[in-house]
Amino acid sequence: MLDVILVGFMGTGKTTVGEVLAANFKRPQIDLDDEIIASAGKSIKQIFADAGETAFRQLETQVLQQAFAKSGILSTGGGVVESAANRQLLQTTTIPVIYLQTEPAAIFTRLKGDDGRPLVQQLGESGLRELWQRRAPLYQSVATHTVTTDARTPEEVSQQIQQLIGQ
Numbered sequence: 136m137l138d139v140i141l142v143g144f145m146g147t148g149k150t151t152v153g154e155v156l157a158a159n160f161k162r163p164q165i166d167l168d169d170e171i172i173a174s175a176g177k178s179i180k181q182i183f184a185d186a187g188e189t190a191f192r193q194l195e196t197q198v199l200q201q202a203f204a205k206s207g208i209l210s211t212g213g214g215v216v217e218s219a220a221n222r223q224l225l226q227t228t229t230i231p232v233i234y235l236q237t238e239p240a241a242i243f244t245r246l247k248g249d250d251g252r253p254l255v256q257q258l259g260e261s262g263l264r265e266l267w268q269r270r271a272p273l274y275q276s277v278a279t280h281t282v283t284t285d286a287r288t289p290e291e292v293s294q295q296i297q298q299l300i301g302q
């Protein structure tokens with residue numbers, strides 16, 4: 136069974152915090168983006184380029200459903216909340232879902248010039264800000280807990296998550 140699921144916008148530290156939690160819990164980390172890459176046999180950038188975002192989202196939903204049969208800490212991709220089916224899955228599970236919330240300004244500094252995330256290239260800063268605004272309530276709608284990650288280390292964030300979920 137999964138121990139915890141991390142959701143949040145790109146650049147909020149889901150993968151890094153997931154690594155720390157996995158080490159602390161002595162459990163595997165499952166990174167949804169890595170699972171998608173393994174399943175498609177190509178990078179996310181290449182999936183977007185070859186098949187488009189809609190195809191990427193379909194693959195993301197399949198891989199999310201498969202991840203529920205696994206054990207460990209699940210770090211999702213920032214767009215996992217775009218699909219109503221994904222949201223329903225996250226809303227109805229008994230596994231804690233943690234929203235890593237970071238202010239847009241900090242996110243844009245981290246993401247600037249990122250070549251591996253197609254949406255950063257496509258949208259630019261103002262488009263990303265709109266996307267952040269639109270998605271913020273979606274993350275809230277699936278989360279059992281919200282943790283702010285601004286100006287805090289992954290270790291501090293992980294400690295807070297462990298306290299919240301009683302581990």
Ligand code: S3P
Binds near residue numbers: 212
């Ligand atoms: C996306 C976030 C990315 C990756 C893809 C799309 C999004 O994951 O799944 O580039 O729509 O926000 P990270 O949040 O791990 O960067």
